[in-house]
Amino acid sequence: MKLIAAMSGGVDSAVAAARAHEAGHDVIGVHLALSSNPQKYRSGARGCCTIEDSHDARRAADVIGIPFYIWDMAEEFHEGVVENFIAEYAAGRTPNPCLRCNEKIKFAAVLDRARAMGFDGVVTGHYAITREGSMGKTLHRAIDDSKDQSYVLSVLTIEQIAGAMFPLGDTTKVDVRKEAKARGLYVANKPDSHDICFVPSGDNAGWLHQRLGSKVGPIVDQDGVQVGEHKGAYTYTIGQRKGLGLSVPTIDGSPRFVLKVEPITNTVVVGPREDLAVTRMVGEKTVWCGPSVGPDRNRGFVQVRAHGQPLPCTYYYDNDLLIAELDEPLLGLATGQQMAIYDEDRVVGSATISETEQ
Amino acid sequence: MARLGNPSSLHAFGREVRKDLEGARESIAVAVDCHPSEIIFTASGTEADNTAVKGFYWKGQGVGRNVVVVSAIEHHAILDSAQWLKVHEGAEVIEIGVDRHGVVLLGELEDLISRRADEIAVISIMSSNNETGVIQPIEKVVELARPASIPVHSDAVQSFGKIPLSFNSLGLTAMSLSAHKMGGPIGVGALVLRKGLDVPALLHGGGQERDIRSGTFNAPAILAFAAAVSDSSLDFSDRNTRIQSLRDKLEDGILECVPDSYVNGSEVERLPGIVNITIPGTESDTLQLLLDNEGIACSTGSACSAGVQRPSHVLLAMGHTDVTARSSIRFSLGATTTESDVHEAPRVLTSVVARARMANLR
Numbered sequence: 001m002k003l004i005a006a007m008s009g010g011v012d013s014a015v016a017a018a019r020a021h022e023a024g025h026d027v028i029g030v031h032l033a034l035s036s037n038p039q040k041y042r043s044g045a046r047g048c049c050t051i052e053d054s055h056d057a058r059r060a061a062d063v064i065g066i067p068f069y070i071w072d073m074a075e076e077f078h079e080g081v082v083e084n085f086i087a088e089y090a091a092g093r094t095p096n097p098c099l100r101c102n103e104k105i106k107f108a109a110v111l112d113r114a115r116a117m118g119f120d121g122v123v124t125g126h127y128a129i130t131r132e133g134s135m136g137k138t139l140h141r142a143i144d145d146s147k148d149q150s151y152v153l154s155v156l157t158i159e160q161i162a163g164a165m166f167p168l169g170d171t172t173k174v175d176v177r178k179e180a181k182a183r184g185l186y187v188a189n190k191p192d193s194h195d196i197c198f199v200p201s202g203d204n205a206g207w208l209h210q211r212l213g214s215k216v217g218p219i220v221d222q223d224g225v226q227v228g229e230h231k232g233a234y235t236y237t238i239g240q241r242k243g244l245g246l247s248v249p250t251i252d253g254s255p256r257f258v259l260k261v262e263p264i265t266n267t268v269v270v271g272p273r274e275d276l277a278v279t280r281m282v283g284e285k286t287v288w289c290g291p292s293v294g295p296d297r298n299r300g301f302v303q304v305r306a307h308g309q310p311l312p313c314t315y316y317y318d319n320d321l322l323i324a325e326l327d328e329p330l331l332g333l334a335t336g337q338q339m340a341i342y343d344e345d346r347v348v349g350s351a352t353i354s355e356t357e358q
Numbered sequence: 359m360a361r362l363g364n365p366s367s368l369h370a371f372g373r374e375v376r377k378d379l380e381g382a383r384e385s386i387a388v389a390v391d392c393h394p395s396e397i398i399f400t401a402s403g404t405e406a407d408n409t410a411v412k413g414f415y416w417k418g419q420g421v422g423r424n425v426v427v428v429s430a431i432e433h434h435a436i437l438d439s440a441q442w443l444k445v446h447e448g449a450e451v452i453e454i455g456v457d458r459h460g461v462v463l464l465g466e467l468e469d470l471i472s473r474r475a476d477e478i479a480v481i482s483i484m485s486s487n488n489e490t491g492v493i494q495p496i497e498k499v500v501e502l503a504r505p506a507s508i509p510v511h512s513d514a515v516q517s518f519g520k521i522p523l524s525f526n527s528l529g530l531t532a533m534s535l536s537a538h539k540m541g542g543p544i545g546v547g548a549l550v551l552r553k554g555l556d557v558p559a560l561l562h563g564g565g566q567e568r569d570i571r572s573g574t575f576n577a578p579a580i581l582a583f584a585a586a587v588s589d590s591s592l593d594f595s596d597r598n599t600r601i602q603s604l605r606d607k608l609e610d611g612i613l614e615c616v617p618d619s620y621v622n623g624s625e626v627e628r629l630p631g632i633v634n635i636t637i638p639g640t641e642s643d644t645l646q647l648l649l650d651n652e653g654i655a656c657s658t659g660s661a662c663s664a665g666v667q668r669p670s671h672v673l674l675a676m677g678h679t680d681v682t683a684r685s686s687i688r689f690s691l692g693a694t695t696t697e698s699d700v701h702e703a704p705r706v707l708t709s710v711v712a713r714a715r716m717a718n719l720r
Contacts, residue, residue: 028647028651031665033665033666054665058665067647067650067651069643069646069647070643070661070665070666070667071643072643072666072667074666113644113717116713116716116717116718116719117644117647117648117713117714117716117717118648118713
């Protein structure tokens, strides 16, 4: 096959490209320039956006022996990922930008461009597995639980999965690093990236402050009594306990948690831990990674964070909404998070949480 | 190069290398029609450009001349040197525009000289452009500058070895050369600087080259430079006639296969080996990837430090929009280009352009 390997400059995408090349595919390495103003060097554990990363990617491609190009996706990334991230926070939701990047950049803008140019698909270093079976090509969890990235890929449509190749799904991260070293790839020991690549210091609240400005508002308890003040509701996340700076303590001294963020009234609602419990979630903008589901109840798992636990649930799809009813209550769930549904290790599909119920 | 002596040393090993090195200087001087002592070896054309622009500025600054005049289509070694002088040394930088064919606007230069001759420290205009191949009217630039005694430097890196180049007949004050552009090794160049004229140095130290350039001579590279010069100065016209005929065939083939494409600079005099072509509806980096995949090498404008393609400042100066500048690529032809290459390329380009246009529509 003719493939585009998306190379971030990290160890995973380098080994993925090397494996695809070794398997006999015609592979071309591409580094996506996602910032119109890239930082010169990596600082801390940031990924994706520095000149050093693009050099690392080029060097890896040279060692592997494949052509290498840089594609300027800064505009697409800004519109599809950065602006979406800001707008979601401004609306009181908690987005996951890596998921949007997969949905809108890596497996949309890049895959579309690759296909138009006559390539068959895109190779990435994501830890996930695709399998061909009676349901067509389906998406599954990686064998390395601690690195599994099927959650951030749960926004891919069947069409996008058809054009995706994940050569690392059957390998642990430890072995990928060993393999990189054996292949002579300098990035073998490069640290993993953790933070959001476009937030330079890893300080999300500060970064959002710069863009959305300070807007003082009340922090209230469930009865509407003001117990504190905040400088912008958007910097709070459901379930947050630290950094609330409340001036009125509870009678019994028990801690309070953020229960709700109301952007219209710029209000943050806090309350006791037990009121964080959610047993039912409703999602919109559903994407199916395989055969779609109807209103009949199905047993499976739902996952709501990139490295969250799979939670046993009953799920169904009704009236354009994806619904999951949890066996056990979950503490702290924010709207805007993605709910990914699994049938054993297969990703059924996902939706953006629009509503939660106790 | 079995001899390892330092040509600046006085012992026998050094003398032996010194003899060859000075021989090399003489051969290069013959090739560009200057006096051997006018050649200052550098590590690159970029260093020669920096030495000239900054050196003439510093020299002029002392006598109240702080204007640096460059054309809008210069190589970044000139443009960025001038910008650096502006930011760090208080220079006023004036860019002379070009017409739609890519030829520097002499009227603009004449007007500037008539108004501010006494303020101009240096005029630097390239001999031919590296992206379009368009040859610039250097004799006329010199004619305009001479009455006002303004030093004229020309970056001749692209012209050197491609067209006859006479430092004396052109009447230039200084000229930059690079070995690798004419078949020599990388890492060596020269600034030709008129005898008796000194400019402040960029590199200080042993003062090896007229105290204008310090640093141990890179003797192996300089000798290889001279060898390449002797080769390339033979039969300019025969070689150029052959390359030009191949270029015309390539251009005709492309224009026939991609009818809405057009060649930049085609109506004026240019170097024989460059085809700069705009293919509407495509992006140059897509074309480059697909052509490379088919075994055809082409170049695009330039890339920023992260490697992202930028629209060519040369095409923008010629009146291109961002979009059409980004839709342009260039092919280079040389001694190794064959009839079958220029026959094959347009055919390959046809299918590549179709795919590149699809990719651009997404």
